Amino acid sequence: MMTKKEIRDIILKKRLDLEQEKYEKYSQRIVEKLRNQIKKMEFDSIALYYPISKEVDVLPLIEELLKTQKKVYLPKVLGKQMKMGRVKRFDRLIKSKFNIPEPIDDEFSSKIDLYIIPAIAYDFNGYRIGYGGGYYDRYFIQSPKSYLIGVVFNFQLISSFPTHSNDLKVDFIITEKNEIEIK
Template identity: 40%
Template sequence: MEKKLIREQILKKRKTLSEETREIYSQKITNKLLASSHYMNAKTIMCFISFSDEVDTHDFIKSAIQDGKKIVVPVTFPKTHELKPSRVKDFNELEPGYYNILTPKKEFERFIDPKDIDLVITPGVAFRKDGYRVGYGGGYYDRFLSKIPNTITIAICFSIQLVDELPTDSFDIPVDYIYTEKNIVTCK
């Protein structure tokens, strides 16, 4: 099955979850992340800022800042299809940006070297249990993750986003773990 078709099917399925269900599931996933040794051992964590009906990452980001973690969020550069990690010290430093996704205000952009990141929390639309994922089609994360091959990566999603089959390309980068509201999948 084509990535585009899988993306459409899973996004449609994800939209069927009620807001209340998404909140409950997101909280379960956040709690698992905060309790994980990967989180506890990480000093610098990159996490996407959720939008629409994704697993909500806002509470996770706020908790990590409160815990004294260095939190970085991706800033997208559409012309080059590039992500650059920028440190966030307070959730109020964010404003709607590209695709209406929260992003650091210009005066709060603090870019860091990707090699300083210990843990990356990645988004996605569909996930295979071996860690391969289909995102939104821009290839941003695959390009970014290829630069930091030894950094631990955790994808977070609702269990309905797990699929048995997913086409892969040579440039696709699998994640190490997938956290859902039901379980934690070790991919490698």
């Protein structure tokens, strides 16, 4: 079995090598499925992410959500911790030390109804491999888990990898080809 680092290196390279046209097409397909999935759900607040390094492009969905009554949150890194900061407009974001746009305002919440979570890879049990910083894992140790949806491209789904007791597990995974409910 490959290590998480080996998986991370292989999949990240594959994702970065994804042709722009496919990247856009697959992202649109995933966002469409995501839109349909969240329409069925009752929620007032939702946390997403700002896509980097060819993560699934959820920006169109964020724009739509900002026009509704829903509260929209994006990650903000403070030292070793990650918090979810409220976003009301895209022009209220500023690049972090990781060069990722984050909310300027310090209106944080850890009681969020729904999370959309990117990854380098997910396995079929819902476990996630991120960039290795542990930000999401630490965040959910301190914050109540609600409903977590993982979004990745189909080639980022892996049958299994070594997991740890505090590894993050999502409830649902959406790719351009699959929708997987984790039991």
